[in-house]
Amino acid sequence: MIDFLNTYHHLFNVFLIGSGYALSQWVVMRAGVFSVATAGLASIGAYAAAILTMRLGWHYLASLVAASVLGAAVGLLLSWPLARLRGVFQAIATLAFVQVVMALALYSDNLTGGAMGLNAIPNLVGTVETLVSLLLVVYLMMAIGATRLGRAFEAIRQNEAVASSLGVSVNFHQALAFAISGAIAGLFGGLEAFQSFTLFPATFGFPAVIAALSYVVLGGRRSVAGPIVGAAILLALPEFSRPLADYRMALYGAILMLVIAFMPRGIVDTGLLALRRRRIARSSPAEARE
Amino acid sequence: MLAQQILNGLVVGGVYALFALGFTLVFGIHHLMNLAHGAVFMTGAFVALYSVLAGFPLWTGVLLAIMVCGLLSVVIEITAFRRLRKSGEAEFGAIISTLGADLIIMTFAQKISASEVLRFPFETFPVRIFEFAGLRVSLLQLFMAVSAFVLMLVLFWYLYRTPLGTRVRSVSGNERAAVLCGVNPNVVYFQTFFLSGALAGASGVLIGLAFNSIQYTMGEPFLLRGFVVIVLGGMGSIPGAMIAGLLFGMIQTLTAAYLPAGLTDAIIFSLLFVILLVRPYGLFGKETAGAMRAER
Numbered sequence: 369m370i371d372f373l374n375t376y377h378h379l380f381n382v383f384l385i386g387s388g389y390a391l392s393q394w395v396v397m398r399a400g401v402f403s404v405a406t407a408g409l410a411s412i413g414a415y416a417a418a419i420l421t422m423r424l425g426w427h428y429l430a431s432l433v434a435a436s437v438l439g440a441a442v443g444l445l446l447s448w449p450l451a452r453l454r455g456v457f458q459a460i461a462t463l464a465f466v467q468v469v470m471a472l473a474l475y476s477d478n479l480t481g482g483a484m485g486l487n488a489i490p491n492l493v494g495t496v497e498t499l500v501s502l503l504l505v506v507y508l509m510m511a512i513g514a515t516r517l518g519r520a521f522e523a524i525r526q527n528e529a530v531a532s533s534l535g536v537s538v539n540f541h542q543a544l545a546f547a548i549s550g551a552i553a554g555l556f557g558g559l560e561a562f563q564s565f566t567l568f569p570a571t572f573g574f575p576a577v578i579a580a581l582s583y584v585v586l587g588g589r590r591s592v593a594g595p596i597v598g599a600a601i602l603l604a605l606p607e608f609s610r611p612l613a614d615y616r617m618a619l620y621g622a623i624l625m626l627v628i629a630f631m632p633r634g635i636v637d638t639g640l641l642a643l644r645r646r647r648i649a650r651s652s653p654a655e656a657r658e
Numbered sequence: 659m660l661a662q663q664i665l666n667g668l669v670v671g672g673v674y675a676l677f678a679l680g681f682t683l684v685f686g687i688h689h690l691m692n693l694a695h696g697a698v699f700m701t702g703a704f705v706a707l708y709s710v711l712a713g714f715p716l717w718t719g720v721l722l723a724i725m726v727c728g729l730l731s732v733v734i735e736i737t738a739f740r741r742l743r744k745s746g747e748a749e750f751g752a753i754i755s756t757l758g759a760d761l762i763i764m765t766f767a768q769k770i771s772a773s774e775v776l777r778f779p780f781e782t783f784p785v786r787i788f789e790f791a792g793l794r795v796s797l798l799q800l801f802m803a804v805s806a807f808v809l810m811l812v813l814f815w816y817l818y819r820t821p822l823g824t825r826v827r828s829v830s831g832n833e834r835a836a837v838l839c840g841v842n843p844n845v846v847y848f849q850t851f852f853l854s855g856a857l858a859g860a861s862g863v864l865i866g867l868a869f870n871s872i873q874y875t876m877g878e879p880f881l882l883r884g885f886v887v888i889v890l891g892g893m894g895s896i897p898g899a900m901i902a903g904l905l906f907g908m909i910q911t912l913t914a915a916y917l918p919a920g921l922t923d924a925i926i927f928s929l930l931f932v933i934l935l936v937r938p939y940g941l942f943g944k945e946t947a948g949a950m951r952a953e954r
Binding site: 397402449452453455456457459460461463464465467468470471472474475482574578581582585586589614615616617618620621622623624625628629630632 | 691737738741742745748749750751753754755757758759760761762764765766768769878882885886889893918920921922923924927928930931934935938
């Protein structure tokens, strides 16, 4: 076990951060918003945390809190114009946001280091802090799922018209989802900054958008476990397919295609559905046949 | 100087329009996003390049690129879309599965080119410059403009003047009704994806010739800019994509020429964001951007 941990220690940290981004992506999708802003919000959080600690000498915990608050604030701001859009249009608008954040990070090089990267960031957090943060976020997400708020998200996702006819404010809940997503993205962006020694604007570009989105869609969009399982599978995959080194990305692509073709709801949701069907079949065979 | 920049912008814009047409065709007719479109575009440049390197004349390379990309796009339809369409979860699913296709194509291109930036041999396309009313136009630019224009005309003729095009448009209107009238949707999907891929391939060759730097990653920036073009023109609108492509080419050339270099992307994507907020259906699109939707 200790050996395993030593070998895959770095991979485990990457997985924890990836799961954080995945949950940030998941929470907006759960409220029926097709936003892909996570990468941009994480970028803001990462740079904010790094700059606050390096330039102003803030304690890293204060910087992380600030990154999280800033992420939530930007998410909230973003939700206001985006309330007018739906579906693919939201996705494209938030993709534009991610690109703008990246372009500005590249441009303002006296603050962010530009294309050369922001270097020599102190390494202040380890696996423990990241794991605690992830568990905290998972707990909060599960708690939200069990309350009125979670049911409101669920109703909006399933059918907006029905939700608003039941008195669930679509705009309010989607703004809230944006803020939560921004807080998570900002926090994990900050954690990544304090772990990776250096930050590049391109780290939070289109590939990061795609990564977060594929964790969620592959793992499952309904349960909390979905995005984490998705992140675990997609991040572990390149590591365990070393013999195929050159074709790693092709393998990654093939797995995405296969899973989506045969389990369009994602691995966890499809599994849960199958389990539930079996349980129903055992208790009342007639019902399951429907 | 300004007139020259506008002219250059129009030529590049014609190619953007060509690329975006294929993208918007699939979205307009099937309401699906094909993220592998950039990889198909890149494949076009690769096929033309390798056939020229193998000793074939350029026109064979162009035709070959168009054919190969058309077929590649059809393969993407069959592998990445067909099963998903039946499941009813295509809106998210298509993004992930075409992304998978994109990664696979890019990996093979990377392997073939050994991650290097490739170039057409010198004088593959004769370098000749014409002077016209104080403006400089190269033969290549003329060729790009003319071929973009001709390909767009062919697409128009096909969609609006042939019975096959009528079937394609009927599926776009209402797939179920079209099936009831005896249209085979799979044949229509075959055609639209072939056309879409062929257009991407053609624009890939043209861009490959124009900038003469061909790389396995060249599709991604075009895909992202393709988003701007199709949103500006109105998602799914074919005349919109053409005009927006030209406009976009000009905007890009002018911002690159007159504003700080690092800001081009920031301006272009801020523009996209603003268009989506002010006029989400673009210049010519239908007003569906804010429509409430059922389950997702």
